[in-house]
Amino acid sequence: MQHDTPTTKTLTLERTFHATPRELWDAWTEPEQYAKWLNPAPGHDLVIHEWDLRPGGKVRFDMPQPNGDLNPQTGVFHELEPEKRLVTGEPDKSFLLEATFEPVDDRRTRLVVNVTGIPPEYREPAIIGWNQCFDKLAGVLGRMQSDVVLVRTINAPRERVWQAWTDGDLLKQWYGPKGFTIPTVESDARVGGTYRYLMRSPDGQEFWGAGVYKELDSPERLVRTEAMTDPQGKVITHEEMPETTVSVTLEELDGKTRMTLRHSGLTKRGMEGATMGWHGAIEKLEKTVNEA
Known part of the structure; x- marks a missing residue:
């Protein structure tokens, strides 16, 4: 007007x-x-x-x-x-x-x-x-970019939760939203090392993702990037799918672990989906570390 x-x-x-x-x-x-x-x-x-x-x-x-x-x-x-x-x-x-x-x-x-x-x-x-x-x-x-911050107390030792975040075989069991599976994971958990995964939705759609480990202070804190890629590993970024950063802090609580997860650099439109996805993934994480 x-x-x-x-x-x-x-x-x-x-x-x-x-x-x-x-x-x-x-x-x-x-x-x-x-x-x-x-x-x-x-x-x-x-x-x-x-x-x-x-x-x-x-x-x-x-x-x-x-x-x-x-x-x-x-x-x-x-x-x-x-x-x-x-x-x-x-x-x-x-x-x-x-x-x-x-x-x-x-x-x-x-x-x-x-x-x-x-x-x-x-x-x-x-x-x-x-x-x-x-x-x-x-x-x-x-x-406009925003952060998703989630805090959860997990009934498992901190070392076990740390392994679930860094070990490829364990990541395969819980990473991704509820109902999604991870057929393939590669994880080189060292500063400068990379991880890569294939995520499959309930209806069979496939999504590739990857990132770089920026900080690793076992078993207390890790920081890594997160981006979508093509099947050959080339990063796919545009305005609605920017490269983001995931940081995880683990605190020991009498045999349990307080986990603080911060997912930074999300678009406003991406925040809701990321929040729902992380809630479902953390439920699977809790099940994974408790079954070990």
């Missing part, structure tokens, strides 16, 4: 996003996120050179175009009200961009953007460009 106010040379655009005010604020104020969506040109991110997030702080970036033009941009932050409102633009305020974040409910936020100082001949292209940016922003918000 857009509203044109010629008397004030202000263009107003609105869109409601499935995100909290904090998430939208971060997408506007964290340069890594901002660079991903502000350029309407498909497949082109901003190249940010300066980002001083404070009133009066400078911002400077290139907005690359498909024809190769860098399209350099400069400005300053005029006003910053965290999670509510920000204003950027030219130092003399001849061009201003105001963004406000209005909660709709606990998961949706209305973004209102007022752009002042656009020359008349650029107003229609600006409307098209901003809607393209909003589409990219929706994608960025949908891919």
Whole structure:
């Protein structure tokens, strides 16, 4: 939605996003996120050179175009009200961009953007460009990375739980969501070593995965990467399936083990599936270590 106010040379655009005010604020104020969506040109991110997030702080970036033009941009932050409102633009305020974040409910936020100082001949292209940016922003918000953290007390010694995480034969017995099987596992449990597995769903679909052991402090803590691969072991990554990190901490509790699992780098869309998958896998893990 857009509203044109010629008397004030202000263009107003609105869109409601499935995100909290904090998430939208971060997408506007964290340069890594901002660079991903502000350029309407498909497949082109901003190249940010300066980002001083404070009133009066400078911002400077290139907005690359498909024809190769860098399209350099400069400005300053005029006003910053965290999670509510920000204003950027030219130092003399001849061009201003105001963004406000209005909660709709606990998961949706209305973004209102007022752009002042656009020359008349650029107003229609600006409307098209901003809607393209909003589409990219929706994608960025949908891919914001989050962590799944699970804590479970397991009725087995810590050394046994450690073995279940590092021994290929034991991994084969429990890894993967409930109902999934692991026909093949290779595990080289040393720092820099790799693991690789084939996971089969109840309906017969097959998924290959692999990772690298980053930290191994037996029997207390391990950290490893996790990624999908093709059958030949080539990592498959894209925006909805990034490479992630799994860290596991094991604490001794009078013959039992408190296990804290953190799965980091998941997309927001991937969090729900990962949480359900880990709950099912941990149930199988408990059965595996108790049967030994």
